[in-house]
Amino acid sequence: DAMVIQNPRYQVTQFGKPVTLSCSQTLNHNVMYWYQQKSSQAPKLLFHYYDKDFNNEADTPDNFQSRRPNTSFCFLDIRSPGLGDAAMYLCATSRGQGPDTQYFGPGTRLTVL
């Protein structure tokens, strides 16, 4: 089945210790998105790639970086996690045309100690 996969599902890190979250897709979609979702809040878009073109949201902290080495994979790097970065991180993909439905992976729950 075509899908969006995120690894790990749960990540525990220490304050200030860099962490990388992974997303892969078998949908062959052009666009990949990273969202941050805190408890009882709406998903907040951090950035997205259309193919290799990176698009950062204006209010995304510099602490968050992303890489997309190929069509299938996208990574979220948090360089120095703070306690406020504890959240669910959601990866989504879309074709990049038409109504452009976004399909979400299962998410990675990040805990910062």
Place this chain on the structure above:
Amino acid sequence: QKEVEQNSGPLSVPEGAIASLNCTYSDRGSQSFFWYRQYSGKSPELIMFIYSNGDKEDGRFTAQLNKASQYVSLLIRDSQPSDSATYLCAVNRNAGGTSYGKLTFGQGTILTVHP
């Protein structure tokens, strides 16, 4: 004014009833509208999308769109306890075609269906 507004609820309905979830948006340029369901601790799951005025039905779900009133709703018929979740309304500014746009989510409405 928030870009996408939903009543946070909780909305409580008895099993078998119709649940009505509402969403308003501020950007008249919005073209595509999505409803996602999110169970606690899980990721959003697409229920359906709509981009033309009127109703769109899919099984027990009906989406309704009124662009003049900037209003989109989701009706769930024959509600089941398994429908208990947070329902997120999301709005995409770009129309269908070769362009694409970003989603703006509402805060979500918590729905509880009690037996």
